[in-house]
Amino acid sequence: MNFAQLLFPDFSLILIGYLICRFTPLDRAVWTQVEQLVYFLFFPVLLFHSILKSPLDISAASNLVGAGWALGLGGIAIAYSVPYWPGLKHHIAARQHAASAQIAFRFNSFIGLALADRLAGPQGLLVIALLIGVSVPLMNIGAVWPMARHSQRGFLGELVRNPLIIGTAGGLLANLAGFAIPTWLEPTVTRIGGASLALGLMAAGAGMQLGALNHAKLLGVAVLLIRHLLMPVLALVLCLVFALNPVQATILLMFSALPTASSCYVLAARMGYDGAYVAALVTVSTVLGMLSLPLALGVLRPIIEA
Template structure:
């Protein structure tokens, strides 16, 4: 019950975003603007501030990074094993495969902050930011094989990658942000979480999924059940404890990111099928995340 109560405020924002999109503000351009604001300005500010001001311990950060990378790779391979269940062409499969390993950073940051305050935000932000290049390489690489688009271009202009690298470099150089700048970035970061979760809710889509239900169920199961279990074992094997162990398991248990839909549409893929999977993993993450939080 406590774990569900922990998730309730954040998933209530997602629900509110869905209600607002359908009942009050149904303007597509408005929500597209909100997503752009969060993705290109607010969330990069949050990541940069968290990493630039964090106390980064390489002894803890490296095993966490290796665990996160292992989770992403297992998600890719497990999703690939379900190809025969999906009944899709190559482009449709490439579009949906990313739903097995991509993660919703907004939800991750929100939950990490509830569990471990600013230290949790920095650790989850660093892990998510470090994994963004890898998931983009996998997703863009697969889609580029069957569609259109450039892997290097996608990576070089990704604001989360740029913010993560900038924050880490700033931190490792021992630089310090002026107090007014820290306050400014913190306010942007506070807005990022709330608006990001509202945008997640507004982006929920239910329609004709296409393909076979067995394939969709496989991808949802991989993302919400298999990967957290793998993360649990990886975390123990790597000697992670306390906050770092919590962050790794929660990272693996996150629903699929809405950026999977944006990428699929941008590269000529199966947008509706990806949108359905994002919606399904987001809704089903309420009970599954509650389960993993309870176990933690």
């Protein structure tokens, strides 16, 4: 598989978003609104449609859900353990770790959906939609928990209002109930989903920042190591343990190697932490995704197929 050809369309959109934000009047203020439009409307529509249009095999999906939860819990546990790694305990500030731990296990859904479509078409979109649905509540709790003392909202309220959870839950319920989108509405929904991928990737590029990288270098290396090396290795083990089929294994490996969520810095800043430092880690993670994705798909996936 030509990974440069596979990844180029999506990472080129990230680069385009970065260049437009930095060198045209369409600055960060514009892209913040675009990000909100995609997150609260376009993206939930894509998730709902992706789950609804493909029949669900509950027995097969249970293994995928189990693997997704195990991957998320494993990533959270490893991220929380960083201050106890040999030689790091006295070099990591508790507040910096609380804000940065989320980098290690959260994921960029925009890139994931775009790549799943290119890797496995509609079936890939269904698998990634299910993974996102079961992972978002877990990841949100894992991200907020160490910063909870500064939060003004409870966990339950955050989860109930999350548009990704609403879109996924709605798609699952509608699928199980036998609901189908009317033929006349299908083109509109499909175009909204397509727009969400392109705009989401460009918004990820617009949000990249390289300042503040000099803060807490050891912590940054640790969480990025988890995100881009340990998570794919863990996913490889889980593919074997849960006996995932080829499409599920491919998407789980891709999912494990994704760059971290671009909204990490928003959450950190909103809760009173060093948002600039987290934004810098998000930027580096986006670039490292160009290495971890070929690692997961080109090096680790053949081990499963052997």
